[in-house]
Amino acid sequence: MTLTRWWPAMVAAWLLVMAAACFAIMSHERTLRDGQLVYLELAPVDPRSLMQGDYMALEFALNRELEAQMALQQMQSGDQPAYARLAVDEAGRTSFLALADTVDSHKGQVSMRVRQQGSRFSLGPNAFFFQEGTAAVYEQADWGGFRVAEDGTSLLVSLHDENLNVLGFSRR
Secondary structure (H helix, E strand, O other): OOHHHHHHHHHHHHHHHHHHHHHHHHHHHHHHHHOEEEEEEEOOOOHHHHEEOOEEEOOEHHHHHHHHHHHHHHHHHOOOOOEEEEEEOOOOEEEEEEEEOOOOOOOOEEEEEOEEEOOEEEOOOOEEEOOOOOHHHHOOOOEEEEEEOOOOOEEEEEEEOOOOOEEOOOOO
8 A cells, every 4th residue: 555545535535624624714704794793791700710811711691591491491392402592682782582493583683503512501602812911901891792694603703891892802
């Protein structure tokens, strides 16, 4: 078995991996460009873990209600819905409405894909990374800004103060 025999298979595998990566990147870029901007309220986090190096531990207020509803749903039917339907006010702030198996957003609503992180359920990431030395800028964060695609995919793009002013750098 020589290298020349496996060369076409290795090139084909590499091209397949690159195509998959490009597709994922283009999908996220589309979400950043076209997704609806909504805000999820941040919940208090253990102050000892709030600032650890160059990232901030995050918890979203909606996660508590989401986890309670997911536990209730699982007890009743054994199913785990894939989406949370949220009401969106005129400023873009969200509140929990219901769990859903499919994306079904109406005017003034948005559906976000539920993420499972270990045994916990969440609508967003558990950390926000920032440039070294800028931690003080983000200490006053009250809201997380998300871009949400029509398929329920969401990306955290920025942190905001109580008046929804962007703190530090926005990813769009």
